[in-house]
Amino acid sequence: MTDNPPYHLWESMLYDVLRTLPHMLLVLYAYRGHWRFGKTFTIVMTALLWIVQMILPQVGDYMPGANMTAIDIIEIVIYLVFIFVMLKEHVGKLVFTVLALSNMGNIMLYGGKCIEGLLFPELAQLRLHYTYALCSLPVLFLELTFAYFLIFQNICSHDDLPDDAYRVKIQGYLWRYLWLVPAVFSLIWFQSLYGSDKSTLEERLNPLNSLYLFAVTAGSMLIYRIIVQLAALYEKNFTLLAENHSLSIQRLQYDSLNERLDNMRRTRHDLRHHAALLKEIRDSGDITALDDLITMYTEQNRLDQPLVRCENETVNVVLALYSETACQNDIAFTVRADIPEAIFADKKDLAVLFGNILENAADACKEVEGSRFIDLTAAYTEMPSGKHCLSIIVKNSCGAVSRDEKGDFHSTKHPGDGIGISSVKRITEKYAGSCSFLPEDGVFTVSVILYG
Secondary structure, three states, X not given: OOOOOOOOHHHHHHHHHHHHHHHHHHHHHHOHHHEOOOHHHHHHHXXXXXXXHHHHHHHHHHXXXXXXXXXXXXXXXXXXXXXXXXXXXXXXXXXXXXXXXXXXXXXXXXXXXHHHHHHOOOHHHOOOOHHHHHHHHHHHHHHHHHHHHHHHOOOOXXXXXXXXXXXXXXXXXXXXXXXXXXXXXXXXXXXXXXXXXXXXXXXXXXXXXXXXXXXXXXXXXXXXXXXXXXXXHHHHHHHHHXXXXXXXXXXXXXXXHHHHHHHHHHHHHHHHHHHHHHHHHHHHOOHHHHHHHHHHHHHHHOOOOOOOOOOOHHHHHHHHHHHHHHHHOOOEEEEEEEOOOOOOOOHHHHHHHHXXXXXXXXXXXXXXXXXXXXXXXXXXXXXXXXXXXEEEEEEEEOOOOOEOXXXXXXXXXXXXXXXXXXXXXXXXXXXXXXXEEEEEOOEEEEEEEEEO
């Protein structure tokens, strides 16, 4: 064992408590709704990590030949693994959190030592002393307060997104690169810690250096706040876009029903005129005129379109809507749907699910020259386990299909991935099901299965 350092073991442990525990608790509290494991297990693992984080620095002080840089790296790796394993969030967001807290936590180390140097010049020459911890407390309090209220209070405030899988998918677009911002500030801190010819103690005792790093930290916190706010705004807008898409389908259904009611009113109003015309045709014996009248009457009122295709009212309304869309665009529309009224799936989810699939199918057919078709098969069955299963298979004619490097289908209406497919995947995951999208030989096949 080496000579005892010029401070007590409890002073070193007190320093390590302030350096690690408050930030760990802040992370866990900020992500309290996104713990991967239960409360008890998470608390136990946090306590174990804290103990490890306290023991490792003592190894460097009391064991000969210990490499402090290697110990610091080990501490960082353990902390990173803990965060990534215990929290259920996008990796980029967790990296952003760790780097941001690490950068902001460094100001406690510099500010506390600087204050100790001003108040206790002789004791500040020691690497660790209880006065260092005392002087670090106000800096730590201010840093954690600003970090929480400016950044981490709202970093997970958007749990109104449809479900975890959908939320992570949305955040994947955001946090894939945003973690690079605190990474840049980490380089600034790295340069301050290791890029100077002066010792770490001299750097921390220099008030000008501490003021400079304080200004960098304050600026970085403002930038982090802007990032979190922009991310929140993006998530809200994406969610509203998906909800508006759902509402637009419902509005189309409403307009379709109103159109049918208007047709019925016009039919009743014109019935007496048609009766008089039929009487004239009968008296004249002109069968050709009778055929023309029947054709016109059928086209105007779509009498060849069945009103009931499915027992489930919600699904039937969507099928009726796109049956008319198919008729207007010369698309052969075939339906075999055996779905009762009372099933486990929510009516809104059913409307969005069938609406998105059929809307995409109709849009794909419109781009095809020549014969076009949509074929839908849906069945609701009970499994031996007692659970119920809703299966849907939709095939439609399609042209060339565009995908990105990940294999996701591009939207034909706007840049990026199709919202319709994302909505179908979201609903599928909500009901613990599965879905597939397969374009092959000019036919696009969508298969969906839901369990409840």
